[in-house]
Amino acid sequence: MTMTMTRKMALQFTLGDRMKKSLKVAQVSRSEIAxxxxxxxxxxxxxxxxxxxxxxxxxxxxxxxxEVDLVWLETGKEEAPIDALSTGASVRPKGFEPPTF
Structure with missing residues (x-):
């Protein structure tokens, strides 16, 4: 018995796919959005x-x-949660801190 290896591929969704999905989830028709x-x-x-x-x-x-996230709609990626800022991630690059007097 021979076994063939199958390669798992990540699904790629296009902008059009995400637009369709957003309409379906929001229960909005094509004519309504138009x-x-x-x-x-x-x-x-x-x-x-x-x-x-x-x-x-x-x-x-x-x-x-x-009512979908704009970043997800445009890119297919979720926006980083606000909690990511509390993990020590820098809000602005070093050297751009405002002066303190």
Whole structure:
């Protein structure tokens, strides 16, 4: 009996995939988002099928309507939690501290 090794691959989701998922989770239809964005449904379909990437401003409105994180929508990555700042991570690079008098 021979055994074949399968390589596990990380799933890659496109911007269009994330846009579709956000609509589904928010229970917002394509026509509703099109009306909210003041664009044609065909434009929404083009974005969701990765035919053309929407502008940053458009993604901001999309995230607002669907109540998803803008960073996740744009990149697929979650924003660092605020607690990460308490782990000693520097807020600003050394040398940029404001002067104290």
């Amino acid at each position: 009306q909210f964005m003041k664009v044609a449904e065909a434009t929404v379909s083009t974005w969701m099928n990765d035919g053309h990437a929407p502008s940053h401003q458009t993604l901001m409105l999309w995230a607002m309507k669907t």
